[in-house]
Amino acid sequence: MSSETLVDGVYLRFYTHAHARHEDLLLSEWLLEQAKKHKFGGGSVFRAVAGFGRHSVVHQETFFELADDLPVKIEFLLREKQARVLLDLVREADVELVYALEPVQFGILTKE
Numbered sequence: 001m002s003s004e005t006l007v008d009g010v011y012l013r014f015y016t017h018a019h020a021r022h023e024d025l026l027l028s029e030w031l032l033e034q035a036k037k038h039k040f041g042g043g044s045v046f047r048a049v050a051g052f053g054r055h056s057v058v059h060q061e062t063f064f065e066l067a068d069d070l071p072v073k074i075e076f077l078l079r080e081k082q083a084r085v086l087l088d089l090v091r092e093a094d095v096e097l098v099y100a101l102e103p104v105q106f107g108i109l110t111k112e
Contacts, residue, residue: 009083010077011104014073015071043075
C-alpha cells in the first residue's frame with residue numbers, strides 16, 4: 001500500500017539555449033546546481049527539437065546539423081518560497097532568462 005502527500009507549490013520553468021553559459025557552466029547545469037545546493041526537490045532539463053524566442057530566430061534540429069544551439073527548458077516543482085529563492089539567485093547573478101511561474105499542486109507517492 002502507498003500513501004500520498006499533496007503539496008501546494010509552483011511550477012517554475014526557465015527557457016534558454018542549449019549553449020548558454022554562466023560561471024563556466026552551461027546555464028542549465030548552473031540552475032540545477034543552485035537548486036541542489038539549496039536542497040530543493042529536483043529539476044529537469046529538456047531540449048527542444050525546434051523553437052524561436054523573442055528575437056524571432058528559429059533554431060531547429062536537422063539531420064546534418066545536430067549541434068545547433070537549440071532551445072532548452074529547465075523546470076522545477078517547488079514550494080513558492082523556494083521558487084522566490086531561485087529567482088532571486090538568478091537576478092543576483094545577473095543572468096538573462098525567460099521564465100514562467102504558475103501555481104500547481106503536486107503529489108509525492110511513497111511506499112508504506
